[in-house]
Amino acid sequence: MNISDFKIHHIGVAVADIESAAEVYRENGYLCTTPVFDPLQNVNICFAEKPDELRAELLAPADERSPVSDILKKSGGEPEVYHVCYAVSDIDQTISDLRKERWLLVKPPVPAVACGNARVAFLYSKEAGLIELLEEKS
């Protein structure tokens, strides 16, 4: 299994303030969804979309306990692309396959409020970094 076979769903961008970041995207022709709070990641999330462009997920920490807060601390508060999300049809099977290739399961599948409660999971490899899997049922 190779992640390059997967379809990219979005890139995840850590930002300090969701509204100011969304405003910049809007000024550049993107449509931004209304921010929602994800209690599992302790972040506020909105998606910025534009036809034929890569979708961006903007994530701002709700407080210091959020994992996104650590990312911003390391970046000096600057926006940082920190994960790529891939859409898969069977998240459990994909995780099982990636685990055999020594990917680390960081966060098991959970419903994501920002994605219509579709299940998402996070995995990490030293070589490829952090990825998110989003289960899209056909």
Added chain:
Amino acid sequence: MSNAISIRLETVFKSTLGIDAVPAGLSQKNCEAWDSVNHLNLILALEAEFDVAFEPEEIAAMQDLDTVKKQLAAKL
């Protein structure tokens, strides 16, 4: 935990975190190099060195040397 296992564990810590010593009481709170990214690299290195697999809740709990030793010992 046997001395041989402890030595291998120390070697993983030193090489992953780039530190010269692995003192008792080492934790994410008192080791700057043990940040969130190196934490994941450390777990991957432990899995490779000892041919074990850790679950997400175990990974989240392994924030200090003592807990890492306990979690690892339970799998060997």
